[in-house]
Amino acid sequence: MDEYDFLGDVAVAGSVDSFDRAITPFLSQAFHAKSLLAIHFHRTRLPKVLFRWIPDKTLRQLFDKRYEKLGFMVDPFFHRAFLVQDWEACLLRDIAPDRFESSEYFTNYFGDTNMVDELGFVARIDNDTAVHLSMGRNQGQRRFRTNDVVRFGQFAKILAPKLRQILINQPADDVVEAQPLDRRFHAMAQARHTNISIREAEVAALIVQGHSSRAIGLKLGISGLTVKVHRRTLYKKLSISSQNELFGLLVNYVGADA
Amino acid sequence: MDEYDFLGDVAVAGSVDSFDRAITPFLSQAFHAKSLLAIHFHRTRLPKVLFRWIPDKTLRQLFDKRYEKLGFMVDPFFHRAFLVQDWEACLLRDIAPDRFESSEYFTNYFGDTNMVDELGFVARIDNDTAVHLSMGRNQGQRRFRTNDVVRFGQFAKILAPKLRQILINQPADDVVEAQPLDRRFHAMAQARHTNISIREAEVAALIVQGHSSRAIGLKLGISGLTVKVHRRTLYKKLSISSQNELFGLLVNYVGADA
């Protein structure tokens, strides 16, 4: 299939469905991807997976089960989507928090384990919504190269506006509010008969997203050393003693409701 | 209910079922436990959960789903069971590998997240089988105290031989062979078109069980520094770069089959 045939199909696509059919076979082949997914983000609501192509059954199940409820909250693309104004194509590793890879706990948990690399774009639709499309490569495969990124960036010039156009007229059918992570941590703590401060909840949320103490400090405009203090008191209140345990609480409790 | 009533019921119990009914209500109350379980271990086969009382629904489901297939392989009680000759009552934290708690990834994954403490016994039945009973306390609760341990140890003098007696005449109905962890890692690596050495597979298995490099060295009779080398080459071959990613591979791939 020719590149211009592909772009022609994209141009005439009038629905998410036809868009999916136009791009999935072509992109997955052109970039040797082992997964491809498109997600409609909302700043304060649960996201909607527009379509996903994940041949590996186990991974697909994990993704379906966990991403829409909780996983998206630790997806760097989700946060990135509301930071860019127009649209942006990028590699996951370029926008991920500094400790994202070593705290693989999460990506593992949501079925991305073997995605050694992810290349995609985010595009803002309006103040509260955005759309995201990405392709993943599995372990055993090479990471995306510079020319992959460049080439994808060029496609994104067409794909991003087109997908936005399709979605802009489409009313959201799911309007389930999603509590932000810090709120969820706060609620979880109270369910455990302890009370964490607002700051501590914020820190907890950023930790599980993969930020180091230092990075959290920069983000909150406080010292990384202060973050360590919050960390300590947080752990003490939740009677845990490590980051992994915090992940565990999130997965088993914070994710349980909402 | 009186302690001697309890012991009387235990004494006359003639089946796993009646044993369960005799002990679960009493022990869970007497020790303020939030979970109680009994497992029949086999050195080379999948274990059989004799009974389990886990009121929390989420935890129960996680446990049911993952423990019997894979989780038991990283359960310190499982390994302990085949090290003691007769029987032994102990705290989980006393027999757990040194990095077991901080690499909570696993306990989280198998539904033990909130078990801040676990008290139980293991009793050998014959060369290849053993039985294990334990109670867990959740987060938010105190850990078991010395007098809890002492008291439980006294009960175990009756419970362990009794449970062994019940099981000794009971033929195993499940005879599903379970590949040891190192073998599974080896197979997983080959499925990924790479070949890890025997030593590397051993190291991988010990890592996910929660041992530090130093502890692995002591266990294998080699230097902890050598273990670090194995670790490095292992990570390189699997194209990962951290322990958490190794956990992820185990959970999503090594556990998939077998």
Added chain:
DNA sequence: CGACCAATACCACCAGAGTGGTATTTTGAG
């Protein structure tokens, strides 16, 4: 008002993971 707590900041120390080396011995396949 005083007691208390949250939030801030900073210091020092340790353990462990991860990474970059070098070098020797053992072992197994060709």
Added chain:
DNA sequence: CTCAAAATACCACTCTGGTGGTATTGGTCG
């Protein structure tokens, strides 16, 4: 037998998390 790979050992370094302190400020509640 030879050569390459595996296994062993050791060194040095950085980064981070986790833990133990101290101290100041500002707000809240009894």
